[in-house]
Amino acid sequence: MRLYLAAPNDLAAERRAVERVVSDVNVRRRSKGVAPIELHDWHSTLAPHALLPENVAFQNLDVRQEDVFVGLAWLAYDGPDAEGEVATERDVETAYAYWKTLRRPQALFFRCMRSPDSLDAIDPRAFDRVGLFHRRFDAPEKNRFAFGSFRTIEELEAALGEALDGLDGRVERPAVEALGAHRSAGEAAERRTTQFETKMQPGKAYEVSFLAIEIDRWRELAADDGQRAELQTLAAAFQQLVESTARTYGGELFSWSPIGGLVIFWARRSFDHAIMTGLKVLHNLPVFNLDPMQNPLGEAMDIRAAAHDAVIVFQQPIENIRSADVQFAVDLLRGNTEPGELTIPRRLLERIDERLRPHFVFKDRFEREPIYSCKLPTQAKESEQADLDDSLTRFRRQAQRAATLLRGSASSLDPSALDAVSNAVDSAYAVLNGFCQSYASIDYNWSRDFLERLAETAAGLRGQEDELWGHLRESLTHHQGALGVVKRLEAVVRAASRRRPRPVVILEKLEERCRSLAQGGGEPERAATTVGEEVLSAIDGFLSADELDNETRLTELLLHHKAALLDYVGTRRDDERYGTLMDKLWQAADLVLLDDLFSIRGHQRADEAKVSDALIAQGVDHRRFRLVRHLLGSNERPDQARLASLFERLGLEMEANDLQIICRCLVIGHGDAEIREAAALELTPQAMWGVVSHPAIPIAAICAIAERMSRKEGEDARKIFFDCTRSRIEQAVETFRTRDEFNAVTRLIMLLLGFSFLVETGYFERFDDILRRFLDRAQEKGLQ
Secondary structure, rough: OEEEEEOHEEEEEEEEHHHHHHHHHHHHHHHHHHOOEEEEEEHHHHHHOOOOHHHHHHHHHHOOOOEEEEEEEEHHHHHEEEOEEHHHHHHHHHHHHHHHHHHHHHHHHEOOOOOOOOHOOOOHHHHHHHHHHHHHHHHHHOOOOEEEOOHHHHHHHHHHHHHHHOOOOOOOOOOOOOOOOOOOHHHHHHOOOOHHHHHOOOOOOEEEEEEEEEOOHHHHHOOOOHHHHHHHHHHHHHHHHHHHHHHHHHHEEEEOOOOEEEEEOOOOHHHHHHHHHHHHHHHHHHHHHHHOOOOOOOOOOOOEEEEEEEEEEEEOHHHHHHHHHHHHHHHHHHHHHHOOOOEEEHHHHHHOOOOOHHOOOEEEEOOEEEEEEEOOOOOEEEEEEEEHHHHHHHHHHHHHHHHHHHHHOOOHHHHHHHHHHHHHHHHHHHHHHHHHHOOOOOOOOOOOOHHHHHHHHHHHHHHHHHHHHHHHHHHHHEEEEEEEHHHHHHHHHHHHHHOHHHHHHHHHHHHHHHHHHOOOHHHHOOOOOOOOOOOOOOHHHHHHHHOOOOOHHHHHHHHOOOHHHHHHHHHHOOOEEEEEEEEHHHHHHHHHHHHHHHHHOOOOOOOOOOHHHHHHOOOOOOHHHHHHHHHHOOOOOOOOOHHHHHHHHHHOOOHHHHHHHHHHHHHHOOOHHHHHHHHHHHHHHHHHHHOOOOOOOOOOHHHHHHHHHHHOHHHHHHHHHHHHHHHHHHHHHOOOOHHHHHHHHHHHHHHHOOOOOHHHHHHHHHHHHHHHHHHHHHOOOOOO
């Protein structure tokens, strides 16, 4: 292993410290029988190729697969070299591009945060160039490299020593061994020479594509010695299926074992051929499983596949070929691909034929790479358990990420950390909503065992969500003194308070329903339509809830006790709770309106009575709700003086919060864009976050808030706005059917394009996922 070091002249002492660290690490490596690290100067290595085009320079660099790059920076990069370029800035940019393109992320970047002896030592322009380079690491979860900072030489030595010690186990395995294809010498001799071996020249680099594919649950099946002969038949038939399919697309087996292996494609548009092979094998699998000559086990098999481009330097024997990208495909297959699924990284998605792209949807990130998948129906019931486990794992990952950041000090919650909290919370609740949608309908043919596991998963998600919500609430108190932090943190917490109610309530009922069915009790009893103790208890829960938990308790009432609630509103005026409940419902008027709109728009409960109708009906006649109904049907702008006059006519005095309640309702429910935008401008930041973060908010209301964002809010608020609304926008992109809906989404995307934070890698990737799908759907429907 060689370590290539790039460090400017103002870090001469740190350069010597790196030499000491390498010397110390080598002592430990020798004691383990590991080859020592050679220290090389990156600038000297790069200089002979400096005038070559980047791709040509990359191919001529004498860098091995296991080599590592270390880049240091402080106040400035070194001055211009003989060609007039800033030497070390060019060096680190080239290294960044090289390791990102052709190598695994064995690149380490360290920035010195020590204050200089004098401010005169800082050249603002030079210092800004250093900052410009390192700002790409603001969201560490989005880039592929290790990045750290240090103030003292001791801190640098400790961090670098730990990083280098950790590289011992990361030396690349030969690609041919990646899927466990361990052949004996005799077997290797029997393998026929492939066409690509006769066409490629040793030592020359080639751009190819690989398909990694394997049988799911093979090791579990192989543990049963009683079906060894059947497994041998299955393995041979599966190899034949893959080999014959790949041959149609110009591919050949690169390495193989009973579980599966690697297929190589090297002809023109090899990436399309790799994907088509994977999809065709997945598509043909049901027929394969029905044929006892191919699958004699009597149970259906599932497979998984992943594809990726790779630059390889051809060697013979091919067992010596090493490639980070091939290893990435194998790791992706094993680490983030489900049965019946073909996964690819974004870099490959951008190259494939436009007819293939719509079939791949954004899935997740793996080793900080955006991953897209095409999933076909699975054969095995075990995949259902895998889906359940996956939901728990993905939610836990995001919740722990948010909790870790929130436990830090106020100084650690800088804008970058708060962005990460916001994104983690958004991702966590997106997992919950997706889970609830997946199991909105229960199949009565599901086994008792699966119903019990589904109930356990729902309970586990509820418990994890409760912990996440507790961390969010506690964080407001913990950071109360830090005004700059609290303002942004409060926006994130209020957004979560609107995201959580529906999934939390649905998960509770899903668990109850599954347990009842699993125990043979049939459907749980439906909620009573008349007022009983359970309903009164739910009303008490709503009345005692604080501002952050209001919506969760109201959602429970509206989802499970609506008929009884309406009965209470119409018949219990003498109850001691009645007046307090009416005040509470007015404070949550926008939530009541949203529930009514959700019923109408989605037709889920279109035949149900609406709460707002009950509140203005004869016998109740809540005058404030009647005023909202009037304003929703008029073109009166929400001017404070005009609203005060309307209140006066009703014999009411308009209180300070009434304006905010009415404006929230107008943003959500008015049909005129100008009125919605005018109402959005009247909202306080607190009221605005309450409106925009609701998962059922109409897309037109998001547009109104986006207009406000573009006119009067700063960068931090715009980032939180994007995180709060991203799931809702994705849903709108996937479901628009009319020209009006299409126009609303188009307008929203155009507004987002005006937000400058989208130039940041993490935000751009998330926005580009939305944009790509929107353009594909528009093309599908023939819309301009």
